[in-house]
Amino acid sequence: MKQGNRHDLPAEPDYILISKALEVVSGKWRLYLILQLGEETRRYSQLAEMLPSISEKVLAGELKALVVLGVIDRKVYAEIPPRVEYTLTSKGRLALPILRLLQEIGRIFN
Amino acid sequence: MKQGNRHDLPAEPDYILISKALEVVSGKWRLYLILQLGEETRRYSQLAEMLPSISEKVLAGELKALVVLGVIDRKVYAEIPPRVEYTLTSKGRLALPILRLLQEIGRIFN
DNA sequence: CCGTATCCGAAATGATACTG
DNA sequence: CAGTATCATTTCGGATACGG
Numbered sequence: 001m002k003q004g005n006r007h008d009l010p011a012e013p014d015y016i017l018i019s020k021a022l023e024v025v026s027g028k029w030r031l032y033l034i035l036q037l038g039e040e041t042r043r044y045s046q047l048a049e050m051l052p053s054i055s056e057k058v059l060a061g062e063l064k065a066l067v068v069l070g071v072i073d074r075k076v077y078a079e080i081p082p083r084v085e086y087t088l089t090s091k092g093r094l095a096l097p098i099l100r101l102l103q104e105i106g107r108i109f110n
Numbered sequence: 111m112k113q114g115n116r117h118d119l120p121a122e123p124d125y126i127l128i129s130k131a132l133e134v135v136s137g138k139w140r141l142y143l144i145l146q147l148g149e150e151t152r153r154y155s156q157l158a159e160m161l162p163s164i165s166e167k168v169l170a171g172e173l174k175a176l177v178v179l180g181v182i183d184r185k186v187y188a189e190i191p192p193r194v195e196y197t198l199t200s201k202g203r204l205a206l207p208i209l210r211l212l213q214e215i216g217r218i219f220n
Numbered sequence: 221c222c223g224t225a226t227c228c229g230a231a232a233t234g235a236t237a238c239t240g
Numbered sequence: 241c242a243g244t245a246t247c248a249t250t251t252c253g254g255a256t257a258c259g260g
Contacts, residue, residue, distance in 0.1 A: 012146075013142055013145035013146055013213065014213065014216075015142055016216070016220075017213045017216030017217055017220065018141055018142050018145070018212070018213060018216055019138075019216070020215070020216035020219055020220055021141075021212045021213060021214075021215040021216035021219075022135065022136070022138075022141065023219075024215055024216075024219060025132065025135070025136075025212075025215075026132070026136055027232080027233090028129075028132075028232085028233075029233095031128055031131075031132065032123055032125055032128050035123035035128070036122075036123055043241085043242090044241075044242050044243075045241065045242075048242090053234095054233095054234090055233075055234050055235065055236090056235095056236090056242085056243070056244085057233085057234075057235085057236095057243090057244080057245085057246095058232090058233060058234070059243090060242080060243055060244075061232095061233095069219055070219055071219070076242095079241095080241090081241045081242085082240085082241050082242060082243090083241075083242090084241080084242060084243085091218050091219060094218055095215050095218050095219070098211050098212065098214060098215055099215070101208050101211060102128070102131045102135075102208065102212070103123065103124065103127045103128060103131060104131075104208060105130070105131040105134055105135075105205050105208055105209070106124075106126070106127030106128055106129070106130035106131035106134075107127055108201050108204055108205050109130055109131075109133075109134060109179055109180055109181070109201060109205070110126075110127065110130055137252080137253090138252085138253070139253095153221090153222095154221075154222055154223075155221070155222080158222095163254095164253090164254090165253070165254045165255065165256090166222090166223070166224090166254095166255095166256095167223090167224080167225090167226095167253085167254070167255085167256095168252090168253060168254070169223095170222080170223055170224075171253095186222095189221095190221090191221045191222085192221050192222060192223090192260085193221075193222090194221080194222060194223085
């Protein structure tokens with residue numbers, strides 16, 4: 001009979017976790033958006049300038065998705081004209097170093 | 111006037127690198143495929159079993175894309191019946207630890 | 221055994237005009 | 241300023257049948 005099955009599974013990849021990770025980075029702009037934001041706080045218009053060729057619909061949609069995922073926070077100021085600021089959440093800051101490492105992958109295969 | 115502009119750019123994310131990195135991981139199955147393969151050598155049919163719900167067209171397409179990217183090697187044996195084996199390239203093995211880290215991102219946002 | 225060819229529907233992306 | 245609404249276009253994933 002089997003005894004002591006520590007290490008029985010050779011760290012089999014978990015599709016659920018991978019899908020969730022891909023939600024965070026996937027899309028043409030999502031990862032780039034997170035990396036551009038970094039530890040800073042940025043207004044909507046600043047982000048729009050940083051990603052020159054993204055359409056408004058897509059930018060707004062990606063930001064909304066990242067808020068829902070818990071990657072970024074959205075703070076609205078009741079001013080005129082309106083001001084909306086985006087910042088990484090604590091989870092987002094936790095993930096940031098790993099996401100920065102992903103750029104190394106790009107370097108490897110370039 | 112400005113002097114000594116080392117570090118003028120605060121490590122601005124490079125869209126080219128990021129795109130390349132996303133090519134490696136993106137798609138519903140690509141990252142999962144790499145992680146399942148790991149350091150092993152696997153036949154086409156073995157990979158097909160590991161990803162039960164992937165269609166043949168997509169599996170063949172993803173494998174071909176990963177070969178072109180330089181992530182995996184494809185080795186054909188002139189036997190009957192034919193045998194085709196896939197293995198990570200040296201670049202692929204270099205990238206593997208980072209790709210495994212990506213699963214942690216999934217854990218963070220679960 | 222290891223794919224390719226074809227077709228289809230769904231999803232992602234984008235251009236543009238408009239609004240609180 | 242910070243988005244939403246609408247429509248057009250492109251890309252993706254999947255089912256299935258067939259080929260070397």
